[in-house]
Amino acid sequence: MLGDIFTRDEFGSYRERFCYLLGVKNDMALKLLHKTQSAKNLGDLNTFLRDFMLEKPQTFSAAKQLVSEFGELNAAHQAVITARRQIETLTRQKAGANKWI
Numbered sequence: 049m050l051g052d053i054f055t056r057d058e059f060g061s062y063r064e065r066f067c068y069l070l071g072v073k074n075d076m077a078l079k080l081l082h083k084t085q086s087a088k089n090l091g092d093l094n095t096f097l098r099d100f101m102l103e104k105p106q107t108f109s110a111a112k113q114l115v116s117e118f119g120e121l122n123a124a125h126q127a128v129i130t131a132r133r134q135i136e137t138l139t140r141q142k143a144g145a146n147k148w149i
Contacts, residue, residue, distance in 0.1 A: 056062050063078070072078060083096065 056065075066072070067078070
């Protein structure tokens, strides 16, 4: 009588079956479906498009890494500048001290 019924205790196996039967290959598609079903809570259209319609560009991780590396490079550069100023100051002090000797 009810031979086609599919029941499970966990949502994960139900979700897998649902996706298989409907040909859904991406979890973001399920999130999009849920969001469109509750369209009254859509919120900001730009955020909606970014989060559900567009893949996250690979350039984001590259940019994050570049910013991190720039921070390290900038810190090393500042250390070199500080060391040069210390050398200049000590060289002047040494020259001044030699006058008195």
